[in-house]
Amino acid sequence: MKQAVHFGAGNIGRGFIGALFSNSGYHVTFVDIADQIINQLNEQKSYQVILATDQQETTTINHVSGLNNMTQEQEVIEVITNATYLTTAIGPNILPRIAPLIARGILERVYQTDEPLYVIACENQIGATNILKEHIFDNLDEDTKERLAGKVFFFNSAVDRIVPIQKNNTSLDVLVEPYYEWVVETEAVIPHVEGMTTVKELAPFIERKLFTVNTGHAVIAYLGYLNGKSTIDKTLADEAIVNQVEATLKETGDYLVKQYGLDKEEHGKYIQKIIDRFKNSHLNDGVTRVGRAPIRKLGPEDRLVRPATEAQKAGLPYTNLAKAIAAALLFDYQEDEEAVKLQTMIKESGIAKVLSEVSNLPEESEITQEIMKQYDALK
Ligand SMILES: NC(=O)c1ccc[n+]([C@@H]2O[C@H](COP(=O)([O-])OP(=O)(O)OC[C@H]3O[C@@H](n4cnc5c(N)ncnc54)[C@H](O)[C@@H]3O)[C@@H](O)[C@H]2O)c1
Numbered sequence: 153m154k155q156a157v158h159f160g161a162g163n164i165g166r167g168f169i170g171a172l173f174s175n176s177g178y179h180v181t182f183v184d185i186a187d188q189i190i191n192q193l194n195e196q197k198s199y200q201v202i203l204a205t206d207q208q209e210t211t212t213i214n215h216v217s218g219l220n221n222m223t224q225e226q227e228v229i230e231v232i233t234n235a236t237y238l239t240t241a242i243g244p245n246i247l248p249r250i251a252p253l254i255a256r257g258i259l260e261r262v263y264q265t266d267e268p269l270y271v272i273a274c275e276n277q278i279g280a281t282n283i284l285k286e287h288i289f290d291n292l293d294e295d296t297k298e299r300l301a302g303k304v305f306f307f308n309s310a311v312d313r314i315v316p317i318q319k320n321n322t323s324l325d326v327l328v329e330p331y332y333e334w335v336v337e338t339e340a341v342i343p344h345v346e347g348m349t350t351v352k353e354l355a356p357f358i359e360r361k362l363f364t365v366n367t368g369h370a371v372i373a374y375l376g377y378l379n380g381k382s383t384i385d386k387t388l389a390d391e392a393i394v395n396q397v398e399a400t401l402k403e404t405g406d407y408l409v410k411q412y413g414l415d416k417e418e419h420g421k422y423i424q425k426i427i428d429r430f431k432n433s434h435l436n437d438g439v440t441r442v443g444r445a446p447i448r449k450l451g452p453e454d455r456l457v458r459p460a461t462e463a464q465k466a467g468l469p470y471t472n473l474a475k476a477i478a479a480a481l482l483f484d485y486q487e488d489e490e491a492v493k494l495q496t497m498i499k500e501s502g503i504a505k506v507l508s509e510v511s512n513l514p515e516e517s518e519i520t521q522e523i524m525k526q527y528d529a530l531k
Pocket residue numbers: 159160161162163164165183184185186221241242243244246249250274275276311312313314315316
């Protein structure tokens with residue numbers, strides 16, 4: 153049986169990427185640090201993916217197993233030597249931590265076989281696979297790096313499927329939205345995976361996804377949190393917030409249309425489709441999950457700051473994006489490590505300094521001034 157090794161047996165790992173591989177005839181080895189999930193995968197050898205619809209259609213995902221990357225390093229190296237695909241859905245901040253073990257697996261592999269290995273990071277981050285590749289290369293000697301040519305391929309990708317935190321965390325089963333899209337950047341003909349699309353240039357796809365789905369999601373999460381709402385769909389019952397989401401996505405949309413020559417009307421329909429996906433009440437998707445890790449989300453290349461800086465460069469409006477950034481700065485959820493850290497930073501240094509450190513926005517910039525104005529208004 154063909155082998156896929158997937159790092160991160162969490163919501164998107166089990167609910168999307170792992171499920172696609174299994175449905176395409178692969179055995180999927182999930183690699184994670186969560187022993188409970190690993191043990192259950194090895195005992196049950198299957199789980200269910202349940203669609204968040206009235207009918208709750210269910211698919212059984214077979215041919216799965218698990219390994220712990222902290223305690224079973226040798227076994228992980230062995231599956232890497234035998235795999236066709238190596239994918240991740242672990243969170244952008246974790247990529248540097250798993251890279252040394254992946255490097256050891258690749259090192260072993262390239263001296264054993266010439267069979268190609270395809271490495272794809274499935275994270276909400278522009279160029280995530282390139283970033284993972286850099287971390288892997290930091291752990292390889294020059295000789296091995298040269299040997300990788302023609303044997304190990306690194307492709308960036310964009311992944312889209314809303315998978316909330318699961319209500320029952322003692323079960324492997326995963327509730328997911330029906331919609332999904334996985335776009336991988338390559339011109340090569342690669343082994344077929346049902347549900348994966350390949351494109352020559354990923355930039356328009358990842359930016360359209362990140363700056364519509366994830367920007368819109370972030371606006372709802374941060375405004376919902378500030379208004380005491382628990383979930384994304386409940387937040388959208390507030391018409392004023394729906395209007396705010398639309399106004400923000402109009403700003404990212406104007407940038408995307410200008411940058412990539414998208415059809416304005418088509419893009420408008422895409423925005424409405426995304427907002428309808430957010431309204432799915434079966435998902436019960438918490439604002440604190442969607443708003444998680446605000447320091448990452450305020451990064452210069454991420455869903456809020458990058459479209460604002462790009463809009464400014466293009467002479468387009470960005471005040472609604474500035475409001476979303478201000479709302480993110482007010483996300484003080486105590487159970488989120490980054491939210492706690494961000495609030496401490498704000499207390500110690502003030503907004504302008506934090507934006508310069510976290511978002512790479514100069515303290516005197518027009519964007520920073522606008523964010524500060526919006527911050528005071530929201531506060
Ligand atoms: N959930 C979604 O709707 C969704 C959709 C598209 C993309 N994504 C992206 O997919 C990635 C994963 O998101 P998720 O929602 O599945 O998160 P998640 O928290 O459900 O899953 C992450 C998994 O990684 C594991 N993990 C954490 N640190 C680890 C380490 N050092 N070594 C091994 N395993 C480790 C965790 O135990 C967990 O099982 C993120 O980059 C996210 O942005 C998520």
